[in-house]
Amino acid sequence: MARPTMEDVAKRAGVSRALVSLVMRGSPKVSEQRRTAVLRAAEELGYSPHAMARSLASRTSTVLGVMVSDLHNAFFAEVVDGLDSVAREQGFELIINTGGRSPARERRALDSLLSFRPAGLALLSPVVPTAAISTAADHLPIVLVARSSRVSTVDTVNDDGEQGVGLAVDHLVSLGHRDIVHLDGGEGSQAGPRRRGYVSAMARHGLDPRVVDSEYTDTAGARAVQELRGGGRMPTAVISCNDFNAVGAISALEEAGLGVPGDVSVVGYDNTSLAALRHVSLTTVDQPRNEMGRLAAEALLQRVRGERTDPVRHLLHPSLVVRSTTAPPGGAS
Amino acid sequence: MARPTMEDVAKRAGVSRALVSLVMRGSPKVSEQRRTAVLRAAEELGYSPHAMARSLASRTSTVLGVMVSDLHNAFFAEVVDGLDSVAREQGFELIINTGGRSPARERRALDSLLSFRPAGLALLSPVVPTAAISTAADHLPIVLVARSSRVSTVDTVNDDGEQGVGLAVDHLVSLGHRDIVHLDGGEGSQAGPRRRGYVSAMARHGLDPRVVDSEYTDTAGARAVQELRGGGRMPTAVISCNDFNAVGAISALEEAGLGVPGDVSVVGYDNTSLAALRHVSLTTVDQPRNEMGRLAAEALLQRVRGERTDPVRHLLHPSLVVRSTTAPPGGAS
DNA sequence: CTACAGCATTGGAGCGCTCCAACCAATAGA
DNA sequence: TCTATTGGTTGGAGCGCTCCAATGCTGTAG
Structure with a gap:
């Protein structure tokens, strides 16, 4: 033994x-x-x-701490993959922890990561208050993924949600749609930029925006569609705040006898593996998740090696993935 | 700093x-x-x-290592959740690593976990050779989840795949199906028990088994259905090796103009969040994943505390979740 | 033959902590 | 009054390693 x-x-x-x-x-x-x-x-x-003895003696660490707010979300799995591959290349290990989207649990997860004195910390879409983050940032490099921050000692990696939803609007408009609704993500991370992107893109095309409150789940997407049906005019296209919401919207539409994309086009966001399933085949906006993980790891390691002290703010370009849920309006498929 | x-x-x-x-x-x-x-x-x-200094000085560890073969699979997310909650309750931390389903990468992941001298190790569906596992088991408690083992120093937690598929067969038979095909998981973890469960349940009902080679992905499920169509007689029901495969099968069936469950019933396995989506609403077999994680953590901690040296082999009872993809045969929905 | 590089190798101090035996009151028992 | 006992506190050794100054050794130049 x-x-x-x-x-x-x-x-x-x-x-x-x-x-x-x-x-x-x-x-x-x-x-x-x-x-x-x-x-x-x-x-x-x-x-x-003995990694711990080594780290203690050398006063250095080859560990990067990663706090994932929610392991169930496949989005993070790919970000972690990106982090992992860069870290491994450069001789670093990942230790991962989950916060379960609760500030209290996240706080403890953070403390426990810090007690290992990692070389750096990547926080994926954290919900802890900024103060906790900036305190920790006094002691070690921190990078935030999928959450923006103005703290000058913290790096951030995000996709440009405004631009992403803009792509979706452009796509629909180019197909001939003029009545396009956005199902909003509410308080969800990055819901703000997505909403703003929708509103400004609609304005750019001289169209009236219509935003319906919703959430990042499939049941919320279905509920939003039911509200739309109750509330009168049905749009010819829907842009959901994310893929789950979009899938919920699609099934509610189909239950109501409306064909997708025949009667209504639907666009998601995130390009999760769900969207790629042939059964779903959802037109959606892709975030370069793996790339986001890689950039996060690199940002961290640059600071660890002392190559940089100024914060970086990566804002990645999302891209539109056209599949089978979008078509010209009225062109009953 | x-x-x-x-x-x-x-x-x-x-x-x-x-x-x-x-x-x-x-x-x-x-x-x-x-x-x-x-x-x-x-x-x-x-x-x-300083957790590392503490652990070095006390010659004990409050860390449990977890190797996840594939973070993308939501199955593991819930097992990790179960592990996490028990570990936390008892003052242990999780450090997680991924092996990416490659023996070489997994091997390195294992070494890196071991270099932290954790109190115990949970391996989720690992693909490394048994020898590597039993060597490691000389030094610390190990529990395998979703992989069986005869190594006497290793605990295991599995669901009873044989029983699970048996439930699916019973359900279909009670609906009146007699021509039921199994889409096999090939080399995939737990594919063996599931296949055996299918064959023996069919025998129990006096029915002829038909096994079609496939894999744990949606494209493989679609391909298997296409083969079935090419190969002649279409069954009235299909039992897939997992949910992804089932979803692929469903879309191939629909593309072929066959209704689900009107013409063909489909059953999945795993009850992933995918199956629960209303757009999919898949009848499937549920593994108590969270429970599996909890039991794994408890098995580990029992050994850590020296309360037990004999191996335990947990075999959990799966349950059938009936949703909208199964119905009596011929009863054109 | 001495001096001095240059190189491989070593002992010892120290990383931040735990653990143990020893210690020091203060109180209790005789 | 003296010795046990108890509860609180302490210094020092040591966990497995790294790092540094110092050591010994060879080979070459003076």
Whole structure:
């Protein structure tokens, strides 16, 4: 049960502990002969270095902390993938924690990450107050993903939601739609920019905006459509705040006997794996999630290496993915 | 930037380092007066204990390592949630890593987790060879989720896939179906038990089994249906190896002009959030995922506390969730 | 033959903490 | 009054490692 230590390896290889340390870190100033002896001894004993002891002694860390607000959201899975691949390349490990969208739980998750003294911290769409973040930022580099911030010591990575929804509006307008409704994400992260993007794009085309309150879930999307039906004029196209909402809207439309895209076109947001399912085949706006993760990791590592102290604010360009839920209006499919 | 240490707190509170340590660990043998003095000093300095130093000094760990084979699969998100809640209750932290379904990457993920000397390790549907697992099991408690093992030092938590598919068959038979096909999960984890469950349940009902090769993805499900169409007789019901596969099958059926469940009933497996979407509303088999996570954490912690050395093999009962993709045969919806 | 590089190697201090034996009142028991 | 006992407190050793100054060793120049 007890694992061998560096001391054990040193004894077995007939060298000093310091030499083993050099070999383990791949130092060039070790003779070939000793190196192989040490490596053999380590192999025989099944030795593997103790990351915590190393980090304590070297006063450095090769750990990046990641707080995911909600693991259930596939959006984060891809961001984490991006983070992971960059971190790994550069010899860093990820330790991940979840906050469950509750400020209290998130706070504890944050503390527990900090107690590991990671080299940096990536917070994915956190809900903790800014104050907690900026306090932590005094001690280590922090990058926020999918949440903006004005704290000058914090980097941010976001997609340009305004632009993204603008793309959706342009697409629908170019198909001939003029009556386009936005199902709003309410308090949800990034719902604001998306709404603003909708309103300003509509204005740009000289069209009247119509915003219906909704949320980031499929049931909310369905409910919003039911309200629209009750409330009179049905639009020819709907732009949802995200893919789940869009899928809910589609099923409510179909239940009401309205064809998609025959009678109503629907656009989502996020390009989750859900949208790509052939059964759904949703026209949606893609955020470069993997890229966002990569940029977040790079921002962190730049600060860790002391290459930069000014904050960066990445605002990535989303792109429109046209699938089967959009078509010209009235052109009963 | 430099964080205060226990020494700093001790100095400020006018006590010894050891006393601060006692306070931090909530020892009862500290006078109220000193305790408050220490806590105030800690508060003023913004001190928080250094988890790694603590773990090194105490030769114990409050960390549980979790290796998730694939973060994109929502199945794991809920298992992790279950693990997380139990771990948190008992004062343990999770550190999560991903293996990306590649043995090589998983191997490195495993090593990196081990280098933190966690108290225990939970492997979710790992693909690394058994040898690697049993070697690691010499050093610390390990629990496997969604993968069985005969290694006597390893605990396992699985759902009873045989029983689960049996439920699906029973349900379809009771609706009147006799021509039921299984779309097989191939090499996928737990595909074996599911296939066996199908075959034996069909035998129990005196029906001929028909297994079509497929995989755990929606495109594979669609392809399997296309093969079925090419190959002659269409069954009245299909049991997919998982929900994604089922969704793919449904869209291929609909494209072929066959109604679900009017012409063909479809059952999935896993009860992912996808199945619950009203647009999909898939009849499927539910694994108690959160429960699986909880049991995994408890198994680990029992070993950590030395309460048990014999392996446990949890085999949980799945349940059938009937939604809108199953109906009596021929009863053209 | 001495001096001095240059290099591989080493012992020791120290990272922030826990743990233990020792210590020091203050009180209780004889 | 003296010795136990108890409860609170402390210094020091040590966890497994890194880092640095110092060491020994070879080889080459003076």
